[in-house]
Amino acid sequence: MNYISTRSTGAAAQMGGFQDILLEGLAQDGGLAMPASIPQIDRTTLDAFSKQPYPALAAEIISRFATDIDRAVIDRLAAQAYTVEKFGSAEIAPLTPLGIEQGAPLAILELSNGPTLAFKDMAMQMLGQLFEYVLTQRGEKLNILGATSGDTGSAAEYAMRDKHAVSVFMLSPQGRMSAFQRAQMYSLQEPNIHNLAVAGVFDDCQDMVKAVSADLEFKAKWRIGTVNSINWARIMSQVVYYFKGYLAAVHVYGLKIGDPVSFSVPSGNFGNVFSGFIAKSMGLPIAKLVVATNENDVLDEFFRTGVYRVRGAKETYQTSSPSMDISKASNFERFIFAMTGNDGAATAALWRELAQTGQFKLSGTVSNTSPVSDTWRNVKSSGLVSGKSTHQNRLDTIRDMDARYRRVIDTHTADGVFVGRKYLEPGVPMICLETALPAKFEETILEALGRPAPRPSGLEHLESLPQRVENIGQDVAQLKHIIAERALR
Numbered sequence: 188m189n190y191i192s193t194r195s196t197g198a199a200a201q202m203g204g205f206q207d208i209l210l211e212g213l214a215q216d217g218g219l220a221m222p223a224s225i226p227q228i229d230r231t232t233l234d235a236f237s238k239q240p241y242p243a244l245a246a247e248i249i250s251r252f253a254t255d256i257d258r259a260v261i262d263r264l265a266a267q268a269y270t271v272e273k274f275g276s277a278e279i280a281p282l283t284p285l286g287i288e289q290g291a292p293l294a295i296l297e298l299s300n301g302p303t304l305a306f307k308d309m310a311m312q313m314l315g316q317l318f319e320y321v322l323t324q325r326g327e328k329l330n331i332l333g334a335t336s337g338d339t340g341s342a343a344e345y346a347m348r349d350k351h352a353v354s355v356f357m358l359s360p361q362g363r364m365s366a367f368q369r370a371q372m373y374s375l376q377e378p379n380i381h382n383l384a385v386a387g388v389f390d391d392c393q394d395m396v397k398a399v400s401a402d403l404e405f406k407a408k409w410r411i412g413t414v415n416s417i418n419w420a421r422i423m424s425q426v427v428y429y430f431k432g433y434l435a436a437v438h439v440y441g442l443k444i445g446d447p448v449s450f451s452v453p454s455g456n457f458g459n460v461f462s463g464f465i466a467k468s469m470g471l472p473i474a475k476l477v478v479a480t481n482e483n484d485v486l487d488e489f490f491r492t493g494v495y496r497v498r499g500a501k502e503t504y505q506t507s508s509p510s511m512d513i514s515k516a517s518n519f520e521r522f523i524f525a526m527t528g529n530d531g532a533a534t535a536a537l538w539r540e541l542a543q544t545g546q547f548k549l550s551g552t553v554s555n556t557s558p559v560s561d562t563w564r565n566v567k568s569s570g571l572v573s574g575k576s577t578h579q580n581r582l583d584t585i586r587d588m589d590a591r592y593r594r595v596i597d598t599h600t601a602d603g604v605f606v607g608r609k610y611l612e613p614g615v616p617m618i619c620l621e622t623a624l625p626a627k628f629e630e631t632i633l634e635a636l637g638r639p640a641p642r643p644s645g646l647e648h649l650e651s652l653p654q655r656v657e658n659i660g661q662d663v664a665q666l667k668h669i670i671a672e673r674a675l676r
């Protein structure tokens with residue numbers, strides 16, 4: 188499988204094979220990596236997948252995108268990434284049927300049973316295995332530098348903590364994360380994990396990461412990389428659970444292979460739902476992919492109006508589903524590229540317009556030469572639909588799910604359930620993706636239910652574990668000094 192950039196055409200777009208793009212961020216032209224073609228899964232193959240345990244299913248999907256790694260190796264890496272010890276059950280991502288609403292079976296796909304209680308573990312655990320394998324093969328090391336407001340940083344640290352070829356330098360805003368999130372990250376004691384708490388907010392952390400990354404010489408010398416949400420291997424690893432969810436629904440509801448199923452996806456950076464789009468493009472019979480946003484509704488606005496208008500920090504609200512407080516969805520470019528029919532020139536033109544004016548519009552007049560209206564027609568027939576929720580909607584949904592099904596869900600999952608319910612169709616299961624466990628966002632659960640969220644066993648005393656974190660200023664020189672002192676080489 189070859190990979191191409193979303194912003195060029197022909198030979199200029201070529202980015203190499205899977206191993207070439209695994210460790211790279213952006214393409215040279217600023218675009219993102221996309222597979223040159225989407226592997227197809229026919230109904231017979233899909234049927235055969237239904238007998239596979241999760242790690243084997245993962246290897247089936249991943250081996251079609253990572254054709255430059257031996258299948259036996261992928262089998263082994265997937266088996267190491269998706270274990271009962273890490274995910275709590277052999278199912279890895281269990282499907283829980285809830286009830287029938289308006290004739291549609293409603294179910295939850297549990298993606299948050301991994302080490303950090305959020306769905307990011309699903310991809311990050313596989314990414315850790317892939318990094319370790321490729322780096323060891325090449326005799327190289329990687330020092331991951333990142334900024335986190337919570338979920339991504341801890342998922343990365345838990346995935347890399349036992350790796351020899353990788354270290355992690357993770358910046359977090361001092362005093363801005365929940366006690367649970369802090370304890371989760373800072374209690375790690377492995378010497379290759381470096382928690383740096385910055386006196387500032389998340390954007391300040393992000394700016395420091397950008398400043399270090401912009402120093403290309405420093406970046407190359409200390410082998411600095413990232414694990415951000417634009418990494419293709421993360422998208423690829425997430426495709427697996429759409430297959431898993433589909434096959435489980437076929438089994439539970441007595442459907443035939445080929446019958447349609449819908450998914451509702453709490454969305455921020457558009458990575459999760461884009462993985463669903465890839466699954467659909469591979470031939471998985473998905474009826475609707477529901478893009479659920481909170482008050483930060485850039486994506487909902489786009490799917491309703493055809494206008495993609497990114498927002499600044501001032502227009503980005505702090506909500507009770509904080510991992511979706513995003514006003515510029517990094518992976519969205521991949522979707523638009525697909526909607527233009529893999530036209531890198533058209534995509535580049537749209538992103539130029541975005542850079543100049545802060546928005547672009549697909550429905551109607553756009554000042555470039557691409558067949559824009561075709562692109563909008565493609566969006567309309569892509570199966571992606573959208574909606575948004577408010578804090579009150581989330582509280583109501585959490586209460587309703589608890590009262591109706593005795594099931595406590597977190598605020599992000601509540602966004603997905605609330606919006607997913609608007610797209611129910613008789614006979615078509617609606618699978619709502621659970622992207623975090625409620626224990627991670629206790630305050631809102633307390634507000635909604637008047638009692639705390641249940642904690643998974645083993646984490647009862649998380650906050651009393653010894654913590655290992657270093658406070659630093661908004662000081663790029665200081666950060667570089669720390670990296671130079673401790674980076675793997």
Ligand SMILES: *Cc1c(COP(=O)(O)O)cnc(C)c1O
Nearest residue numbers: 454455456457458459510622623
């Ligand atoms: C990251 C995250 C999301 C958003 O996922 P994207 O792939 O960025 O759209 C939703 N919910 C939770 C709990 C998350 O951590």
